[in-house]
Amino acid sequence: MPAIKSLISTGSEDFRRRYVHNKALAAALKTKQDESRHKRPQRDFDRLAKQGKMTPRKRLEKLLDPATPFLELSTLAANMAYGGEAPGAASICGLGIVSGREVVIHAADSTVKAGAWYPLTVKKVLRALDIAIENHLPVIHLCDSAGGQLQMQSELFPDKYMAGRIFRNQAILSKMGIKQLALVMGHCTAGGAYIPAMSDYSVIVRGTGGVFLGGPPLVKAATGQVMTADEIGGADLHTQLSGTVDYAADNEDECIALGREIVSQFDRGPKTRIEQAEPEAPLYDPDELYGIIPDDIKQGFDMREVIARMVDGSRFHEYKPAYGTTLVCGYAHILGFKVGIIANNGILFNDSSKKGAHFIALCNQNNTPLVFLQNITGYMVGREYEIAGITKDGAKMIMALVGSHVPKFTVMCHASFGAGNYGMCGRAYDGRFLFSWPNHQIGIMGGEQAANTLAEVRQRQLEREGLPVGADVLAKVRADTMRAFDSQTNAYYATSQLWDDGILDPVDTRNALGIAISAALNAPFGQPGNGIFRF
Amino acid sequence: MLKRVLIANRGEIACRVIRTLRAMGIGSVAVYHLEDRGAPHLDLADERVLLHGHVPTAAYLDQDQIIAACKATGADGLHPGYGFLSENAGFAARTAKEGIAFIGPDADVIKLMGDKILSRNYARKLGIPIAPSATQTGTLEHFIDQAAAIGFPLLIKASAGGGGKGMKIVRAAKDLEENIRMAAGEAQRYFADGRVYAEKLLEQPRHIEVQVLGDGKGNVIHLFERECSIQRRYQKVVEESPAPNLDWKLRDQICAAAVKLASAAKYKNAGTVEFILSADGTFYFLEMNTRLQVEHPVTEMVTGVDLVAEQIKIASGLGLSFAQQDIVQKGSAIEVRVCAERPERDFQPAVGRVGLLRVPVGGKLRFDAGIREGQVVTPAFDSMLAKLICCGDTRADAVAGLSAALRELVILGVPTNVDFLARIARNGVFKSGKLHTGFIGEQSADLAPPALAPSEEAAAVLTALFDDADFRRAAFDVPEPYASIGAWRN
Amino acid sequence: MPPTKTTINGRSVDTEIIARRPALAVKIGEAVHVVTDVxxxxxxxxxFTLDGSVVRGWCFAGPDELYVRIAGNTHIVNIARPGASGAGNAQTVNDIRAEMPGTVVALHIAEGDPVALGQKLMTVESMKLQIGVVAPRDGVVAKVHAQLNSTFDRGAALVSLAPAVGENASAKGNG
Incomplete structure (x- = not known):
């Protein structure tokens, strides 16, 4: 497999400008992530300290095997919701190694409103459990939550994909033989009580751990009894009398140690075998990605330069390099794992769409996971292309994608607009993981296009009604649309809503994909099979 | 010749005796307490008899059970080893009365030599020098006056004692009374005999002893001397023969004194006459041990005589196999006592399990052990696990061989003094042979465990960690790509 | 194994795995050592090869400590394990509860008594069977709930233990 020959001039003005721009974006991302993880009113830390509890971040570090990575998911979930009062959607989710086993970790963030559930908390936890279901990964719950935010109950309680689904997913996981361990290090109140109850294994910390359908205030309101949390549902009660929890630990350290020992009992099933090689660093420095990614959403760039800084030895076997050149397809290894890469190098035309669909089929025949690198503004439009069948060619990509049985991974490298999002394995297409870069924008179309489209529609409407078409009116439509789009098409809004699994610093993409692919191999690939392609 | 011998002992000495019995074609019977199940002497013996005892040591002291075991197995001889019943005159008499040959001296000699005051008086009458001393006969005040008259420093000892119990050093008159009371109290507690005596304390004395064999008719030969000056808590740690830097004329005088004492007592079987030798060359009779000594192998190695075989022949009535002129001292031999203890904690006895035992082998090495791999070391018995003996053409050869053997010896699972013994073997003063009983205290800085260099510490810690399954899993069980990615956070 | 305290010949050192590739790197005290070819x-x-030099040692793991012999020196090493008190073995229980209904026929301890793991606290009779109730861990008797000759139900607390003197949560954790 030949190495990609980079054509980037790192000494150019373009490179310098883009580097400064993207480096600043990455720094801003780090700052936001850091604040989301650690910036809390001092009283929240004081409260935990007073209770003799560790912060959830500290628990996490102690739980993980030393010198192993943790791929945190959706760190900035809810960053643009609830006035910013629920950083990380009050929970921490991610993939890591505990006692040598790949696991999903879900930790309630008790530094945020005592770990209470917001609607986006539920969405984030459900996503973590879906990841566990899709990839057959054991789950460790670090429980310390006050329960649902009562003021928002209508947005988190009643519907199919709301809180009840968490416990439904827990039952599904257990049925599938995928283990779950709950470490109860705080209260599990009301619905939250079902997390340890629905887990296959559980440990509770004596003194601070509690599991009950109704906590002291609710018990007092309902029965008038005044009781401590420990009396209602403490460690000794649940490990000696009710049997709701399996083990009691004297403190959090012991609880974590015991949890690690329990995980070390888990059997490790065979992973799906794919082509694999010794991991090897890329030939080109990933740091150069900052100088490659444009500083303007409308500017294109050669995705091969990105691939060269992401794959082992920068080696890339490009498929059909001379045909449908706006879609780059080919084979490479990421941290040893063989993958098929599909990357946008411009608008999707008929030929590039058909090439993409064919390559997806090849990777399925070859049991090769697919990595989609999106920078797509859409499929080509116009009568000429419709005659050529651009819609049915786009549909072929979707048909091939949905019929695909190999795991798929998507990185939003820049633009993701319109139907191109679908064909390139957008969120709706059951990719195992989807990550974004901080420069990423997403929408049904670009903000400018949308503004022009809506202004056009408004103008026709006014004309139909015989009203004057004022330039100021159209300018307002344009400005309003632009503002709305800008606020909802940027990467931070997308990640706030959990449209992705988190924003990555571009240089972290390789590691994130390596972990994601490794995780995906825990589940067997399904049966290949497609619907009917419209030829 | 005896047909079948019961060994009323355990540990290394039981094994040692059985090996000679085997070689002589004599049957062997081991006795044991349940605590010693799995001990090596049981496998070596032809027969074994279980003794009962609430306390394990009590079983080996239970005369009724041991005599009954002799009867039950048809043993016509009994070897008492050392310790336990070996110097119990009553038991020796009783054995004889039951028609079982006691492999040791007659009861009256045991009794005579077992009493420090009586034996000293006996020696004095024979003209053998004894250290100026005072015995308590009248009032305490009178005894204090007599003791003070000897001059300080003084040693207060229990009449019935041994092993340092009830022993006190007094350096000034003002401390005398209190120490006498304390010594008497300890003597009462340990030996049920509160009598004590005071003796002149020699500074930097050497402990020299002479191995003798007697036929009970007044014929006695000596097998030269042993030096046992290196002691801790009044117990021997290193023994050797010949004594280094000992003038041969002085050595002959000491040996002659030993033979004189034993002959006069018509001593039968193997015995050891202990002397204390001061720096100026004067020596005093200390006591006579009427049994086989722990350190007898060094004598065997330099003389080529199997002392246990000689003991059995004498007890069988065959008399002495050797004349004095047949006994030649050749080369040098050193023994170290390997004990389950923590030298850095004042030699506190330790317990555990001999999980790993690797014994060096070589033509000049002897490892007399009462342990085997897997054996549990309990507080029920003495802390001595084994003796490592090395000989050489010269003392320097023997010391070098001992150093190498101690480095090779592996006993893991219970704290031992092996490394401490190795430091003695490497000590400059020890190598020069300038020994005295205060050696360990005087050289304590050099004998203390050296501080570990960081690389040694890392090597030891990592060896332990790699033996630990949890650590091995943590180090090696992390799958790719996680191991390659390392402590990365996004 | 998470970062842990290891005691060697009575001296405590922190040990932590720092990296596994390209070679295993372990921090011992302040220094990082590279280990290969284990x-x-x-x-x-x-x-194994430690920072380029070959180390070969004997090893035996006792119940509490590891014995290591390298280059003629024996070292006693203790690897601390948080949670090694064995919460899984019910050794952290505070309330000792009755497994069957019964009567206290003998009481061997009093409140405030220090007790050791395995020590008999009381003898109870259930279903004509006399059973010794033993301490599941070291501790101090905080409360005796079931007095002599009193009867109790299944699941009732018989004795409550407090941590042994000089022991507290922080000392037990992360040892």
Whole structure:
């Protein structure tokens, strides 16, 4: 497999400008992530300290095997919701190694409103459990939550994909033989009580751990009894009398140690075998990605330069390099794992769409996971292309994608607009993981296009009604649309809503994909099979 | 010749005796307490008899059970080893009365030599020098006056004692009374005999002893001397023969004194006459041990005589196999006592399990052990696990061989003094042979465990960690790509 | 194994795995050591290359401590394990509860008594069977709930234990 020959001039003005721009974006991302993880009113830390509890971040570090990575998911979930009062959607989710086993970790963030559930908390936890279901990964719950935010109950309680689904997913996981361990290090109140109850294994910390359908205030309101949390549902009660929890630990350290020992009992099933090689660093420095990614959403760039800084030895076997050149397809290894890469190098035309669909089929025949690198503004439009069948060619990509049985991974490298999002394995297409870069924008179309489209529609409407078409009116439509789009098409809004699994610093993409692919191999690939392609 | 011998002992000495019995074609019977199940002497013996005892040591002291075991197995001889019943005159008499040959001296000699005051008086009458001393006969005040008259420093000892119990050093008159009371109290507690005596304390004395064999008719030969000056808590740690830097004329005088004492007592079987030798060359009779000594192998190695075989022949009535002129001292031999203890904690006895035992082998090495791999070391018995003996053409050869053997010896699972013994073997003063009983205290800085260099510490810690399954899993069980990615956070 | 405290010959050092690739790196005290070629020539021997030099040592794991012998020196090493008190073995229980209904027929301790793991606290009679109730861990008797000759139901607390004197949560954790 030949190495990609980079054509980037790192000494150019373009490179310098883009580097400064993207480096600043990455720094801003780090700052936001850091604040989301650690910036809390001092009283929240004081409260935990007073209770003799560790912060959830500290628990996490102690739980993980030393010198192993943790791929945190959706760190900035809810960053643009609830006035910013629920950083990380009050929970921490991610993939890591505990006692040598790949696991999903879900930790309630008790530094945020005592770990209470917001609607986006539920969405984030459900996503973590879906990841566990899709990839057959054991789950460790670090429980310390006050329960649902009562003021928002209508947005988190009643519907199919709301809180009840968490416990439904827990039952599904257990049925599938995928283990779950709950470490109860705080209260599990009301619905939250079902997390340890629905887990296959559980440990509770004596003194601070509690599991009950109704906590002291609710018990007092309902029965008038005044009781401590420990009396209602403490460690000794649940490990000696009710049997709701399996083990009691004297403190959090012991609880974590015991949890690690329990995980070390888990059997490790065979992973799906794919082509694999010794991991090897890329030939080109990933740091150069900052100088490659444009500083303007409308500017294109050669995705091969990105691939060269992401794959082992920068080696890339490009498929059909001379045909449908706006879609780059080919084979490479990421941290040893063989993958098929599909990357946008411009608008999707008929030929590039058909090439993409064919390559997806090849990777399925070859049991090769697919990595989609999106920078797509859409499929080509116009009568000429419709005659050529651009819609049915786009549909072929979707048909091939949905019929695909190999795991798929998507990185939003820049633009993701319109139907191109679908064909390139957008969120709706059951990719195992989807990550974004901080420069990423997403929408049904670009903000400018949308503004022009809506202004056009408004103008026709006014004309139909015989009203004057004022330039100021159209300018307002344009400005309003632009503002709305800008606020909802940027990467931070997308990640706030959990449209992705988190924003990555571009240089972290390789590691994130390596972990994601490794995780995906825990589940067997399904049966290949497609619907009917419209030829 | 005896047909079948019961060994009323355990540990290394039981094994040692059985090996000679085997070689002589004599049957062997081991006795044991349940605590010693799995001990090596049981496998070596032809027969074994279980003794009962609430306390394990009590079983080996239970005369009724041991005599009954002799009867039950048809043993016509009994070897008492050392310790336990070996110097119990009553038991020796009783054995004889039951028609079982006691492999040791007659009861009256045991009794005579077992009493420090009586034996000293006996020696004095024979003209053998004894250290100026005072015995308590009248009032305490009178005894204090007599003791003070000897001059300080003084040693207060229990009449019935041994092993340092009830022993006190007094350096000034003002401390005398209190120490006498304390010594008497300890003597009462340990030996049920509160009598004590005071003796002149020699500074930097050497402990020299002479191995003798007697036929009970007044014929006695000596097998030269042993030096046992290196002691801790009044117990021997290193023994050797010949004594280094000992003038041969002085050595002959000491040996002659030993033979004189034993002959006069018509001593039968193997015995050891202990002397204390001061720096100026004067020596005093200390006591006579009427049994086989722990350190007898060094004598065997330099003389080529199997002392246990000689003991059995004498007890069988065959008399002495050797004349004095047949006994030649050749080369040098050193023994170290390997004990389950923590030298850095004042030699506190330790317990555990001999999980790993690797014994060096070589033509000049002897490892007399009462342990085997897997054996549990309990507080029920003495802390001595084994003796490592090395000989050489010269003392320097023997010391070098001992150093190498101690480095090779592996006993893991219970704290031992092996490394401490190795430091003695490497000590400059020890190598020069300038020994005295205060050696360990005087050289304590050099004998203390050296501080570990960081690389040694890392090597030891990592060896332990790699033996630990949890650590091995943590180090090696992390799958790719996680191991390659390392402590990365996004 | 998470970062842990290891005691060697009574001296405590922090140990932590820092990296596994390209070679295993372990921090011991303040220094990071690189280890390669770890082998076990025999069940009792361990050999590895430490910072470029070959180390070969004997090893035996006792119940509490590891014995290591390298270059003629024996070292006693203790690897601390948080949670090794064995919460899984019910050794952290505070309230000792009755497994069957019964009567206290003998009481062997009083409130405030220090007790050791395995020590008999009381004798109870259930279903004509006399059973000793033993301490599941070291501790101090905080409360005796079931007095002599009193009867109790299944699941009732019989004795409550407090941590042993000089022991507290922080000392037990992360040892």
């Amino acid at each position: 082998r076990r020539p025999s069940p009792s021997e361990i050999e």
